[in-house]
Amino acid sequence: MRDFRRLFSSFFKVALRREMAYRGTFIAGIIGQWISYGATFLGIYIMVSSFDILGGWNGSEVLMLYGLSVMSYAIGASFFYNFSRGLASRIRSGEFDASLTKPIHPFLHEVFSAGYNVGYISHFTVSLIIMAIALRSISFTPTVQRVLFLILGVLGASLIQGASLIAASTMSFFTVGNNPIADFLLWDMKEFTNYPITIFPKGIQFVLTFILPFAFMNFYPAAALLGKAIPEGYPAILPYLSPLVGALVFALSILLWNWGLKHYKSTGS
Helix, strand or coil: CHHHHHHHHHHHHHHHHHHHCCHHHHHHHHHHHHHHHHHHHHHHHHHHHHCCCECCECHHHHHHHHHHHHHHHHHHHHHHHHHHHHHHHHHHHCHHHHHHHCCCCHHHHHHHHHCCCHHHHHHHHHHHHHHHHHHHHCCCCCCHHHHHHHHHHHHHHHHHHHHHHHHHHHCHHHHCCCCHHHHHHHCHHHHHHHCCHHHCCHHHHHHHHHHCCHHHHCHHHHHHHHCCCCCCCCCCCHHHCHHHHHHHHHHHHHHHHHHHHHCCCCCCC
């Protein structure tokens, strides 16, 4: 475990130095993300506020959903985005074969060598600010239990976000490129969670809960914190299962990746 921490620390320092080599570009990128996500937050707030209440959620409460989603994505993607998006090109070029000869598991080598993406600090900070504003506007009273629940919920959601990136990268072993079907299932389907899933048909509610459990990234934790209703007929314990679901989905994504690795055939490049 000590060697693992030392290895991670070394790769993190390399990633940070790489970004700091071009500080102007790095800072401009962060400001650009602030503007982009800030505009999205504002757009959602204006749209929901024009309806006054959307599925029993007001504008500030819906912003809480989006804030949780972006924060968990910032944490999960900072570890796995570079790895997920770069795997296909490494397979095509033949660079991936080098990971098979390293003294650590190919998955860990790919994650570490791809590097920690420090640029996601922009996503994290803007989501933190918006969530703070949203919670204040709805007169949220923080307690030790609520804060702990929120932290565990974000960690569970981050594992789901990371798992989706890992699962998407698995297609690279078979298509040696990005797969539009996987992109739709693992990216476009997330857009539904920007809003309370109770406003969607029961089929979408079922998919987002039991098939692609993206609703556990934000809807269910937020429903527990804010006292909101969950889909009719669903177990009342669901809003409290985000950490467990996150750990389970993350473990399954690694099993899926290892399954893809077993079917990997070198490009011969």
